[in-house]
Structure formats: C-alpha cells, structure tokens
Amino acid sequence: MATTHEIKVERREDEGKGASRRLRHAGKIPAIVYGGDLNPVNIQLDHEPVWLASQNEWFYSSILDLSLGGDVQKVLLRDMQRHPYKQLIMHLDFQRVNENETLRTAVPLHFLNEDKSPAGKSSEVVVMHELTEVTIECLPGNLPEHIAVDLAELSVGDIVHLSDLKLPEGVEIPELKLGKEHDVAVVVAKHGRVDTGEAEGDEAEGEGAEVPASKVSKDDEK
Incomplete structure (x- = not known):
C-alpha cells in the first residue's frame, strides 16, 4: 500500500505577484491545487515544515494528503519553483488524484x-x-x-x-x-581500466618501421 503524508494548508484569497511576495515575506508558500472534477484552488503553506518535508524523497513521489480545515484532498506534487540561490521554495503545484483512476x-x-x-x-x-x-x-x-x-x-x-x-x-x-x-x-x-600496453607496443612498432632520414641511402635520393 502507498504511504501518505499529511500537509496542512490554508486557502489563499489574494492573487498576483505582489500578494505572493507578501506571503513569502510572511514565511508562507503560494501554491495551487488542480485536477479532478473540482476547480483549481489557490492555497498557501507554512514554509518551514514544507521545506523540511522537501528534503525527503517521499515528498516528490508519494501521495500527499493536503488538509484544509479537516477537508483532505489526495494530491501529487507536480512542480516546485525554488529560489535560484536561497533556501526558499517560491511556488508549488499539486494535482488531485482519484483513487479509482490510474x-x-x-x-x-x-x-x-x-x-x-x-x-x-x-x-x-x-x-x-x-x-x-x-x-x-x-x-x-x-x-x-x-x-x-x-x-x-x-x-x-x-x-x-x-x-x-x-x-x-x-x-x-x-x-x-x-x-x-x-x-x-x-x-x-x-x-573501467583499459590495458594500453599492447596498443602502446603496436604504436611503438609502427614508429620503428619508419626509416629515419639519416638512414636513407644516396641511391634512394636519386
């Protein structure tokens, strides 16, 4: 059986870059939940527990239980946007899953x-x-x-x-x-190792077959 992990979320009313920036300054992560028979919903999550969860492999490959005031929706993480150099999650996308659909x-x-x-x-x-x-x-x-x-x-x-x-x-x-x-x-x-001894020997033999210019007879020069 699949292991699930619960993550608490809150509904997010404000949209736009300014609202998302304010959320991040407040230690929140803007996110969206989509898919299934329901409309997309904007949500927000506390950054610290999600950041800790993101250090685990299961966060990316397991079914997550998003809990909104007791209402639990099963989702998969589909996209994560990180800050280019800070330890900061910028945005998350979650997709709802249907237990009866592959x-x-x-x-x-x-x-x-x-x-x-x-x-x-x-x-x-x-x-x-x-x-x-x-x-x-x-x-x-x-x-x-x-x-x-x-x-x-x-x-x-x-x-x-x-x-x-x-x-x-x-x-x-x-x-x-x-x-x-x-x-x-x-x-x-x-x-992982290549025995180059034989190849080097062949190369040396080939070089030895060449006649040095000093050994060329005068008859050959005519």
Whole structure:
C-alpha cells in the first residue's frame, strides 16, 4: 500500500505577484491545487515544515494528503519553483488524484547490495546507474515510494534492463509497452581500466618501421 503524508494548508484569497511576495515575506508558500472534477484552488503553506518535508524523497513521489480545515484532498506534487540561490521554495503545484483512476508518475530507484556483488567488489569494474528514476503507471493505492533494484548478483558485463525490475503488484512501466527498443539499460557493469600496453607496443612498432632520414641511402635520393 502507498504511504501518505499529511500537509496542512490554508486557502489563499489574494492573487498576483505582489500578494505572493507578501506571503513569502510572511514565511508562507503560494501554491495551487488542480485536477479532478473540482476547480483549481489557490492555497498557501507554512514554509518551514514544507521545506523540511522537501528534503525527503517521499515528498516528490508519494501521495500527499493536503488538509484544509479537516477537508483532505489526495494530491501529487507536480512542480516546485525554488529560489535560484536561497533556501526558499517560491511556488508549488499539486494535482488531485482519484483513487479509482490510474496515474502516471516517476518514482526513484534504490540500488541495493551493490557493494556485495562481484562487480561491486572489483576495483577494475565500474557500475554505472543509467537511470535514477522510472516512470510507472498504477492506481494511487499501489503507488510505491521507490522501486528496489537488488544488485547482489551483478557481475562484470551484466546489464540490468527495465524489464528486469521487480515491480510491486499493480505497477507497470508504460515504456515497455512501446517495444523492445524501449527496454533500456538501468545498470551496466563494465571494465573501467583499459590495458594500453599492447596498443602502446603496436604504436611503438609502427614508429620503428619508419626509416629515419639519416638512414636513407644516396641511391634512394636519386
């Protein structure tokens, strides 16, 4: 089952840049809730608890319960605007979710046991994480906060594809429905060191085959 997290919000009556600026000065975040059968609603949130929540992975991939005076609406975070250099959230967009309708969203990948794998134990092998998140489809009640990728058996030369991921019940990866060419690599384990000795030897041999100008006979010059 999906884990939900409650965030308290207030209705926001004033609109415009000036009103949003005043809210931020007061330690509030202007935001909007849209989607479903209801009209968009302007809301505001206390900055400090939301900033703390935004440091957690679940804030971006879990269903959130927005509580407005006891009225709870289930939403997903769809957009966050941050200040370019201050630790300040400028604006948030939330989308309502219907528990009976399939939703599409990105969830993070958690890579497990990499250090215990044959590839992870070898200093000559580089384990590359080609993806750090994956887009899934499921009902809101089946939404996972993340998808675990167990790399305990990963060896050099192995490739973990999207189709290799073990998904929770009721969860699908829509990209896999588009054909085999969309079954992209998630993890690749390959040699990180290149033995250049042979290549250098070949290069040296090639250079040695060239005849120095001082060795060219006078007959060859004629």
